[in-house]
Amino acid sequence: MDSTEADQIAAAQRGDEAAFEKLVAAHQAQLHAYCYRMLGSVHDADDALQETLLAAWRGFGKFKGRSSLRSWLYRIATHACLRLATTRRRSKNRVLSPEHGPARTDVYDLGEPVTEPIWLEPYPDAADDSTNPEARYQERESVELAFVAALQHLPASQRAVLILREVLQFSAAEVAQVLDRSVASVNSSLQRARKAMAEYRAEHHAADGQRVELSALGEEGRRELVAAFVQAWERADVPAMVALLAEDARFSMPPLPAWFDGRADVVRFMAERMLATPWRLVPMTANGQLAFACYQGATAPGSFRLSAVNVVTVRAGRIAELTGFLDPAIHHHFGLPAELAEPR
16 A cells, blocks of 8 residues: 555545545446446446445445455445345346347247346446556456356356456455455355356357457458448348358347347348338447447438447357347447437
8 A cells, every 4th residue: 555545545534535536436447347247237337336435435434454445345346236136136137138038030029128127238338548458458358248148147156256356356365355255165166157157158159258359350350340330231231231240140139028040030130120211320339349329210301319239249250149239228328329410
């Protein structure tokens, strides 16, 4: 602990709220991402972070410096997440559409929206201000949809152990302190969590990490893929879309339960339903993956309304999965305009 941090801690313990805010500011973004990995929901992560900061402020006089401030904050955040995981709706895990029900083939029967909080939510990418590019890559990889979906199938305590040890690089002793457990118990939980994650990925044919896939494409390849995808969608160019999709591509659109499995069914849905109206796409990123804000033609000529945030999974240079999040309550987390005007 340096002298500046020690001075801020002393000031915060005397009731200086500004000093406390400076202390926690360096940890706030990562704490929020941790809560998202634990809970699979930006909304729940907001609540868990708010509870964490409030509890930290109220209990800051009890911080004795026996552990690092970072470890102390994660201890509070972990227990906030564990409480939320057991008190909210937790008869079901947050899932992606293929885990909710079988694929459909009828493009005109998409089902009624499932409004219970069961869907995994997308996560906005933070501005890349890291001085360590490799650390930033690892951080993004650990919020990829497939990884966070797999986490939700672990018991909450195993989830915490895996994230704290393998994503945030806490030592086993630090994790034991965070969870009030022995080091042996933490190590045992970590082994079980690793095994369960590997089994999930094998069962669900999860793609390799998007960091690996996108790095293999290179900057120019990523630009070309994004441009080709936008052009094919906006021009309703079905043959061009076919060329971009993997043969086993999937397309889902929570909170609607329908999802389509395989290029043939995905393209049929696009051709017969989705591309029947005009669209404008704005490239973005989410969950460390390629993503698009999808604006659908509105009633007024030249006006487009935000319809989906579509997170894309790439495999071997082709699009293997499209997850279109339709819920407007999710869109506001990305700071996107609700409407897009056609340029004159």
